Amino acid sequence: MAAARHSTLDFMLGAKADGETILKGLQSIFQEQGMAESVHTWQNHGYLATYTNKNGSFANLRIYPHGLVLLDLQSYDGDARGKEEIDSILNKVEERMKELSQDSTGRVKRLPPIVRGGAIDRYWPTADGHLGEYDIDEVVYDEDSPYQNIKILHSKQFGNILILSGDVNLAESDLAYTRAIMGSGKEDSTGKDVLILGGGYGGILCEIVKLKPKMVTMVLIEDCIPVLKRYAKEGREFDYVINDLTAVPISMSPEEDSIWEFLRLILDLSMKVLKQDGKYFTQGNCVNLTEALSLYEEQLGRLYCPVEFSKEIVCVPSYLELWVFYTVWKKAKP
Amino acid sequence: MAAARHSTLDFMLGAKADGETILKGLQSIFQEQGMAESVHTWQNHGYLATYTNKNGSFANLRIYPHGLVLLDLQSYDGDARGKEEIDSILNKVEERMKELSQDSTGRVKRLPPIVRGGAIDRYWPTADGHLGEYDIDEVVYDEDSPYQNIKILHSKQFGNILILSGDVNLAESDLAYTRAIMGSGKEDSTGKDVLILGGGYGGILCEIVKLKPKMVTMVLIEDCIPVLKRYAKEGREFDYVINDLTAVPISMSPEEDSIWEFLRLILDLSMKVLKQDGKYFTQGNCVNLTEALSLYEEQLGRLYCPVEFSKEIVCVPSYLELWVFYTVWKKAKP
Incomplete structure (x- = not known):
């Protein structure tokens, strides 16, 4: 057209x-x-x-x-x-x-x-609502699943980009994302027991097996809540839990309490299956959504066990904005 | 207004x-x-x-x-x-x-x-002509010098951004640029003799002194051509020459032959003041301007001495596009 x-x-x-x-x-x-x-x-x-x-x-x-x-x-x-x-x-x-x-x-x-109205849509806003134009030259895939619209668009510089319901998820250029959500090379994964929640694009799995872990469990297309509950009941514990599941909600309206409760449920269950000296890694949000980041950090103070956390600001090339990643761990017992 | x-x-x-x-x-x-x-x-x-x-x-x-x-x-x-x-x-x-x-x-x-028409201009195109919207919240400086318009705009996420005549030069977030133009940490600068051409924002100087070089010479506001000619005449040689002087021209029209000749003159003079086992570092252009990059590489084949080069693609956060950096060295004598 x-x-x-x-x-x-x-x-x-x-x-x-x-x-x-x-x-x-x-x-x-x-x-x-x-x-x-x-x-x-x-x-x-x-x-x-x-x-x-x-x-x-x-x-x-x-x-x-x-x-x-x-x-x-x-x-x-x-x-x-x-x-x-x-x-x-x-x-x-x-x-x-x-x-x-x-x-x-x-x-x-x-x-x-x-x-405007081209067969290839080049305009995708950033998470903080800015206009971004991409060098898209091909629509590789564009279908509606029962859950969301799935697009794979090819960018000349970023490679294939996965866009879920209009939200830029990740591109082939974005090893920086995968590295950051694996702890930015500060951890030694050799011989470790790793749990990945989500991670559907396969990048984390691809990178972490290079580090010779003992075992990697990936909960990909299953609902992770019952799986985590079962692990917790069985007393199964991991060295690393990598949550690549859900983005922190962007909107902060009161009716979204339930989203925060949902996030907190996953955080709580993740802590339950995390070893005392284990680490929990996740992506947060773009740096500019400071209110959403504060609310997320507030949730970390409301878990069943006391935790500490650090955060890192990372440039993920295809995002066109800086992104915050979190590392969370259980507070050492006194 | x-x-x-x-x-x-x-x-x-x-x-x-x-x-x-x-x-x-x-x-x-x-x-x-x-x-x-x-x-x-x-x-x-x-x-x-x-x-x-x-x-x-x-x-x-x-x-x-x-x-x-x-x-x-x-x-x-x-x-x-x-x-x-x-x-x-x-x-x-x-x-x-x-x-x-x-x-x-x-x-x-x-x-x-x-x-449109705001006191703060948030829209700055990328080098390959795409629309980019920045989270600018303050005009720190905006003046016309005899040579160009100089703007320093503050971005919430990228910090202060230097914009010369509409061209995004560098932001406080862009240590990746400085690292890349210093050879991406692959070189040992300890005790080395370093020449910086340009580098006016001071980032290279700031980073390289941390690496304990023997001496850093920065040709900043002088015309570097006579300086390089004098060094060549005196037989002065450097371990590293970092050219942070001029961007590769974006347009490739025939009347711009003189720009390529100018670039080649600087390259030739730089090679003359470079030790036989020295390295020359420079930024190239955005990855999408493949024609400009090819033309630059063509120049490298036309210098007074045979050279080899490698290139690296780097994500400089405030650029909103990927950038190519070059390392050039003299071909080993047979």
């Missing part, structure tokens, strides 16, 4: 905008393209000029009286002539605006154009 | 768009807000409906006949009621569109809103 290309060009003038003059000054650029004009005038909020082209493209020129002039251009994507046409309009507008506002120093901003 | 908030909501329908029905179906949502409608109809390219609100905000509804429906909403930023109003419109449109297209499965995409 043909996508649309949306270009923007913004002027932050150093002074109030003389709307009439700007409108008249730029008009001819659009008219030269054979675009039809329609202008809406506010009493106190400036102007909106809309220019439509026969080929289906259109432009919006919004002049805010306090000195902000925003131009939007939308056209069919993938049309080389159309792209040239748009770039030419943008260049001409930028040039003309410089002439029109010679006295007032201001700022100009042209963002990379946004491709 | 009041900025504008630009929100988008995109529908990729699974079938051709029935423009009339969609227009009529959504109309009331905008009319309920007291927005005035104006519709442009193309013969073959669908519809553009523009809705203007008395408070200065406006919406564009573009219906492409092949099944793409794009909504844009622009309003003053920083107005809590305005934000609620916009979110309410977006939610209602999403809901109504679901009702209208019950038979055709499609995709819906809502990007994080773009803040």
Whole structure:
């Protein structure tokens, strides 16, 4: 399906905008393209000029009286002539605006154009809600399971990226994630008994077997709660428990108490199957979601046994934001 | 200055768009807000409906006949009621569109809103031209020098970021850069003679003195060409030359031959002041600019003495893209 290309060009003038003059000054650029004009005038909020082209493209020129002039251009994507046409309009507008506002120093901003409605979706927000554009060149897989939408998109630089219901999970470039959730090389796993909760992409298992552990148990597609309960009942204990199961909830509204209780249940059960000198590793959240991180740390203070923890900030390449990882251990008995 | 908030909501329908029905179906949502409608109809390219609100905000509804429906909403930023109003419109449109297209499965995409014309500019493209939004919360410094625009912006997660003429140079989070341009810990700098070209942010100097070199010479604000020529004439040689001077040019047009010649001149002079068993370190470019990287490697084959090189791909946190670093050394004499 043909996508649309949306270009923007913004002027932050150093002074109030003389709307009439700007409108008249730029008009001819659009008219030269054979675009039809329609202008809406506010009493106190400036102007909106809309220019439509026969080929289906259109432009919006919004002049805010306090000195902000925003131009939007939308056209069919993938049309080389159309792209040239748009770039030419943008260049001409930028040039003309410089002439029109010679006295007032201001700022100009042209963002990379946004491709909207393309077969390949390149835009995935970070966990803290920022816009991120990826160099996706292929949709490898895109299906709805009974539980979530599963996408595997190929990025030129990050390799295949797993995206679950719109949430960037992990990419082939992200060994840093796997290393961090295994304790960042500070532990000696040789001969150790390891429990992995989740870890469905297989990276942790792949890396940890290189370290010659005695045994690795991976609870992957099963519900881990009854498994942990059974282990606890049997008195089975592990040197390391790696929780790669669930992300810390992003929202902190009161109705989500139950999510925290669920997380705490898993934490409690994990502590029960952890040796006294064992270590529990997990990922936390992006560094910017400080409130969610604090709430998680609060849960650590409410477990059945006293624990201590350390955290590490790690750059996971495909995340486009820094991520917090936790190591939790039982407090030494006095 | 009041900025504008630009929100988008995109529908990729699974079938051709029935423009009339969609227009009529959504109309009331905008009319309920007291927005005035104006519709442009193309013969073959669908519809553009523009809705203007008395408070200065406006919406564009573009219906492409092949099944793409794009909504844009622009309003003053920083107005809590305005934000609620916009979110309410977006939610209602999403809901109504679901009702209208019950038979055709499609995709819906809502990007994080773009803040345009704000006092703090959060949008800085990557070297390969992708859109990146940073968590900037403070403009620490913003001045034009005789050579370039110098910005220091504070990011919540990356710390202070140095941006030269719109190009993200380095942030406080980016020790990975400094480590990589020092050879990624593979070299023993103890007692060594080191030459740094550029390195103006001081990170390399700060890190390398920790490694107890014999002597570090930093050619920072001087033109390094005459300095290198003098060293070469004097027969002065270094164990390590770290070139943190210039980025590899991104554009590869023929008129830029002179830039490659300039780069090659510095490379040649650097090789002249490098011991036979010395190492030359430099940053290359982002991994995606493969053509620029190839051209750089081509230059390495055209130096006065035969050289070999290795490269490493490194994740520099604030870059939001992977970066290539080079190590170059003189070919062993036969």
